[in-house]
Amino acid sequence: MSRLKAAVASINTDALCHNIELLHKQAPNSRLLAVVKANGYGHGLIEVAKHAEGADAFGVARIEEALQLRAGGIVKPVLLLEGFYSASDLPILVANNIQTVVHCEEQLDALEQAELESPVVVWLKMDTGMHRLGVRPEHYDEYIQRLHNCKNVAHPLRYMSHFGCADELDNPITSQQIELFKNTTANCTGERSIAASSGILSRSDSHFEWVRPGIIMYGVSPFSDNDAQQLGYRPVMTLRSHLIAVNELKAGESVGYGANWTSERDTKIGVIAVGYGDGYPRMAPNGTPVLVNNRKVPLVGRVSMDMLTVDLGPDASDKVGDPSVLWGEALPVEEVARYVGTIGYELVTKLTSRVIPVYTKDSI
Numbered sequence: 001m002s003r004l005k006a007a008v009a010s011i012n013t014d015a016l017c018h019n020i021e022l023l024h025k026q027a028p029n030s031r032l033l034a035v036v037k038a039n040g041y042g043h044g045l046i047e048v049a050k051h052a053e054g055a056d057a058f059g060v061a062r063i064e065e066a067l068q069l070r071a072g073g074i075v076k077p078v079l080l081l082e083g084f085y086s087a088s089d090l091p092i093l094v095a096n097n098i099q100t101v102v103h104c105e106e107q108l109d110a111l112e113q114a115e116l117e118s119p120v121v122v123w124l125k126m127d128t129g130m131h132r133l134g135v136r137p138e139h140y141d142e143y144i145q146r147l148h149n150c151k152n153v154a155h156p157l158r159y160m161s162h163f164g165c166a167d168e169l170d171n172p173i174t175s176q177q178i179e180l181f182k183n184t185t186a187n188c189t190g191e192r193s194i195a196a197s198s199g200i201l202s203r204s205d206s207h208f209e210w211v212r213p214g215i216i217m218y219g220v221s222p223f224s225d226n227d228a229q230q231l232g233y234r235p236v237m238t239l240r241s242h243l244i245a246v247n248e249l250k251a252g253e254s255v256g257y258g259a260n261w262t263s264e265r266d267t268k269i270g271v272i273a274v275g276y277g278d279g280y281p282r283m284a285p286n287g288t289p290v291l292v293n294n295r296k297v298p299l300v301g302r303v304s305m306d307m308l309t310v311d312l313g314p315d316a317s318d319k320v321g322d323p324s325v326l327w328g329e330a331l332p333v334e335e336v337a338r339y340v341g342t343i344g345y346e347l348v349t350k351l352t353s354r355v356i357p358v359y360t361k362d363s364i
Helices: 013-026 037-041 045-051 063-071 087-096 105-113 137-148 173-184 197-202 333-340 344-349
Strands: 008-012 031-035 057-060 078-080 098-102 122-125 158-160 237-249 267-272 289-292 295-300 308-311 323-327 356-360
Touching (some): 008 013, 013 197, 037 045, 057 063, 063 078, 063 087, 087 105, 122 137, 267 323, 289 308, 289 333, 323 333, 333 344
Parallel strands (some): 008 356, 057 078, 078 098
Antiparallel strands (some): 008 237, 237 267
């Protein structure tokens, strides 16, 4: 028997480059701040950044992610999307040329009180209606003035906000957010950004000088009712494994923990070497599609830590070692997510460290 690996995430860097090129076409007058937080949405932080040649800058959530990028040789601008958490982070930002969002008074106070060797590039975040992070519009001018007067802040300032409902195309809140952001920053000198994936795809009036593609860059749709491939984007990740057993099952017999699925017919059950220990969702219900030998078969029985089981059908000729795909180009992660009752974001970012990443290109 040839040596097989269990769960493998094939990351197609040509698909990544295709998606970035398409983003440039969708927002031709904007620069791209590629969001690579959460280990590049599960695709590998450093490798994504190295292959995302069309990106103008990178966005991360934590300072540790920014430092990993710098240690990995990434020299393009890096922005902390949540800003710094502690005043002690500020010298680290300076030393590593890391930009920061400012969204609260504590951060502003820390900047004003710090003694830094050089100023930091700051993006002032406005709360235009999501009510999560950001300065309220009525306080925005005050923050701008204080930042302009702060010796530790590079000029010009940059300005940003974030949509709360842009994935809901008919929601009027998005238009309200755009207008509020436009009006409040109308007299500001400096670049602006509000659009992430859903805004890029649905609201060209929100593109401004920078856009911040996240999930769509990886070929996963931010919308609940369609898949990225319908929008012209290509899935970057394919999660693969293989059959490690094919067993006969009699009608009336069950499979897996809790016996929550019982076969109504004589059939064959395939056991695949992937489970919630790899990040595949334990709550995936019976019927969730899996590809075995390029055909869809239903998941049956409860997902366990290292394995899951599928109904191959009574006439199946599949054998141990045959390939399976949990999601990818032929089985969109969005489709799997709909069965599970979640979003594609969660599935790709929850893969664990034992899933082996393999970086590939298109076959010639």
